[in-house]
Amino acid sequence: MESYPEELLYHPEHDWARVEGDEATLGITWHAQDALGEVVHYEPPEIGASIVKDEGYGELESVKAVSDVIAPLSGEVLEVNLRVTEEPELVNDDPHGEGWLVRIRLSDPSEAETLLDAAAYRASLASA
Amino acid sequence: MTGAAGSGRRVPAGHVPVPGPRTWPDGTGGASAGRVQGPGPGVALLYEKSRPGRRAGTLPSYPLAKVEVPEGLRRSAPPRLPEVSEPDLVRHFTALSARNYGVDTGFYPLGSCTMKHNPRVGERLAALPGFRDLHPHQELDGCQGALDLMWRLQVLLAEVAGLDAVTLQPAAGSQGELLGLMLVRACLAARGESGRAEVIVPDTAHGTNPASVAMAGFDVVPVATDARGNVDVGEVRARVSGRTAALMLTNPSTLGLFDEGVEELTRLVHDAGGLCYYDGANLNAVCGISRPGDMGFDIVHFNLHKTFATPHGGGGPGAGPLAVTAELEPFLPVPVLVRRADGSFALEREAERPLSVGQVRGFPGPFGVLVRAYAFLRAWGPGLREMSQAAVLNANYLLARLRDAYELPYDRLCMHELVLSARNLKRDHGVSALDVAKRLMDYGFHPPTIYFPLVVPEALMIEPTETESKETLDAFADAMLAIAREAQTDPQLVRSAPHATVVKRLDEARAVKQPIVRHRFDP
Numbered sequence: 199m200e201s202y203p204e205e206l207l208y209h210p211e212h213d214w215a216r217v218e219g220d221e222a223t224l225g226i227t228w229h230a231q232d233a234l235g236e237v238v239h240y241e242p243p244e245i246g247a248s249i250v251k252d253e254g255y256g257e258l259e260s261v262k263a264v265s266d267v268i269a270p271l272s273g274e275v276l277e278v279n280l281r282v283t284e285e286p287e288l289v290n291d292d293p294h295g296e297g298w299l300v301r302i303r304l305s306d307p308s309e310a311e312t313l314l315d316a317a318a319y320r321a322s323l324a325s326a
Numbered sequence: 327m328t329g330a331a332g333s334g335r336r337v338p339a340g341h342v343p344v345p346g347p348r349t350w351p352d353g354t355g356g357a358s359a360g361r362v363q364g365p366g367p368g369v370a371l372l373y374e375k376s377r378p379g380r381r382a383g384t385l386p387s388y389p390l391a392k393v394e395v396p397e398g399l400r401r402s403a404p405p406r407l408p409e410v411s412e413p414d415l416v417r418h419f420t421a422l423s424a425r426n427y428g429v430d431t432g433f434y435p436l437g438s439c440t441m442k443h444n445p446r447v448g449e450r451l452a453a454l455p456g457f458r459d460l461h462p463h464q465e466l467d468g469c470q471g472a473l474d475l476m477w478r479l480q481v482l483l484a485e486v487a488g489l490d491a492v493t494l495q496p497a498a499g500s501q502g503e504l505l506g507l508m509l510v511r512a513c514l515a516a517r518g519e520s521g522r523a524e525v526i527v528p529d530t531a532h533g534t535n536p537a538s539v540a541m542a543g544f545d546v547v548p549v550a551t552d553a554r555g556n557v558d559v560g561e562v563r564a565r566v567s568g569r570t571a572a573l574m575l576t577n578p579s580t581l582g583l584f585d586e587g588v589e590e591l592t593r594l595v596h597d598a599g600g601l602c603y604y605d606g607a608n609l610n611a612v613c614g615i616s617r618p619g620d621m622g623f624d625i626v627h628f629n630l631h632k633t634f635a636t637p638h639g640g641g642g643p644g645a646g647p648l649a650v651t652a653e654l655e656p657f658l659p660v661p662v663l664v665r666r667a668d669g670s671f672a673l674e675r676e677a678e679r680p681l682s683v684g685q686v687r688g689f690p691g692p693f694g695v696l697v698r699a700y701a702f703l704r705a706w707g708p709g710l711r712e713m714s715q716a717a718v719l720n721a722n723y724l725l726a727r728l729r730d731a732y733e734l735p736y737d738r739l740c741m742h743e744l745v746l747s748a749r750n751l752k753r754d755h756g757v758s759a760l761d762v763a764k765r766l767m768d769y770g771f772h773p774p775t776i777y778f779p780l781v782v783p784e785a786l787m788i789e790p791t792e793t794e795s796k797e798t799l800d801a802f803a804d805a806m807l808a809i810a811r812e813a814q815t816d817p818q819l820v821r822s823a824p825h826a827t828v829v830k831r832l833d834e835a836r837a838v839k840q841p842i843v844r845h846r847f848d849p
Contacts, residue, residue: 233783235760238838261834262760262777287835
């Protein structure tokens with residue numbers, strides 16, 4: 199069901215970040231997976247790669263299209279969710295949990311201040 | 327997330343037909359009557375019909391010496407080819423063909439593909455022995471007629487484009503795009519401007535545009551669409567610079583809208599020192615009415631197999647000729663077809679064309695597609711604009727009939743195609759564009775392109791072409807309206823469609839993840 203956890207921060211391009219200290223876990227939102235349709239392939243970045251806020255860091259392919267995944271925050275990739283590469287449908291089933299995509303070490307934690315909270319993200323969806 | 331690359335439409339792969347009853351839904355009237363009755367539930371594979379020793383033909387024995395194949399290169403077992411009789415073979419492929427759907431079967435409004443009728447006179451002309459039996463290595467004095475036809479086709483295409491020179495070499499629109507960008511690179515180098523690396527591509531572009539840009543070694547600079555469905559002129563103004571190599575634009579765009587700022591866009595790019603490339607995918611809307619060259623474009627590619635007959639499957643593969651300005655003409659690929667003073671035709675090669683980017687293809691053609699395109703253009707003659715007028719009229723007729731049942735993202739007169747959104751059906755009834763497309767199959771129509779362009783959610787991209795009658799358009803509109811009503815009254819019926827096809831709703835995700843791409847002999 200459509201819901202947006204309060205503890206996550208949101209990027210207007212429909213990505214979320216769970217910030218824990220100087221690390222963060224990233225993924226796409228419920229709205230993004232709903233718009234994409236069933237996800238069939240996840241092309242993750244390499245571990246150690248640098249990703250840049252507002253730019254693509256990986257690809258998700260659905261039955262509709264191939265889409266770049268936009269980084270809500272900048273940092274170095276510490277871990278990619280290999281389960282999602284095996285079972286891409288996790289992104290549809292649990293986009294804010296088991297369907298996470300990467301874990302990064304933040305290069306500029308202050309970037310988080312530019313992201314939306316759950317209420318602001320919900321409002322942005324309603325006005326779209 | 328952002329939509330980045332690729333057409334939204336995907337072809338499901340790897341599914342074995344599932345047996346099932348053929349029942350037409352009640353109340354769909356005659357819409358399905360045009361469908362060919364299928365061969366019954368399930369068609370067994372040729373391998374499953376195979377019986378040892380059966381043959382569709384036998385060869386006489388020849389008294390030839392046996393070829394000695396070295397021991398290590400011999401097969402250990404004969405190849406496992408299907409063994410069937412000729413009648414079984416003919417029935418097998420006839421059964422498969424009866425399940426096919428093409429422009430000769432029914433209405434085929436696949437947006438941006440221009441699936442128009444393929445005139446039969448073109449087939450007759452392409453089958454003339456002097457054309458049909460040409461050898462690729464035919465000496466030039468033995469194929470002057472074929473070269474004459476190619477020359478005349480080049481002249482006609484230059485006129486349609488409003489440009490100076492044409493090459494017929496690219497085998498498809500995609501190769502035309504790549505060659506066009508190679509010409510941009512060559513032209514910039516000749517101007518001493520090799521440092522320009524950026525190509526501006528709108529977010530409504532076909533996926534081939536950014537792909538060609540990347541393949542040609544340039545960087546893609548995406549620009550957005552404004553609230554009226556035009557390219558955002560302000561954003562282009564902000565993005566052009568001394569790094570701009572080119573703009574790639576499809577006009578009308580994939581939204582089916584003529585860009586109202588096109589002259590401003592080409593002027594901005596030219597003033598910045600870049601070149602302008604016109605993607606001719608949607609040329610069917612403007613032939614004989616407005617010319618890309620007059621809009622300010624330097625390079626135009628044609629899809630002969632869209633605009634000038636031979637749609638997919640209607641006569642073979644594609645052809646993607648390129649028209650260019652006089653400045654770009656010296657860079658065209660060799661061999662270049664020229665007419666000598668005595669009226670004969672010759673091919674110029676590297677020695678005569680030192681600035682050429684080289685050869686991009688082994689032989690001209692597919693020649694049969696060139697013959698059909700030439701026949702098509704000559705049949706229309708100076709009245710070619712009526713073709714585009716009828717295509718635009720047909721699309722606007724459908725727009726007028728469907729605009730209340732589906733959302734219209736940009737409320738303007740459309741060109742040769744219209745883009746609707748099923749967002750209202752999805753929001754109110756949980757029925758998506760995919761569901762509408764599947765349900766259309768129950769009504770006997772090929773679905774439109776869906777989920778493209780990416781800037782329109784739940785997009786349905788409908789291109790009727792000029793060759794459809796009002797009765798056909800009405801039958802399609804009636805079906806679309808009936809499906810919108812069904813979405814309210816019986817959404818599950820639409821969500822589980824198609825019901826009247828041999829193969830029901832495919833598990834597209836599983837088809838991608840676990841494709842079955844070959845026959846397994848052993849269970």
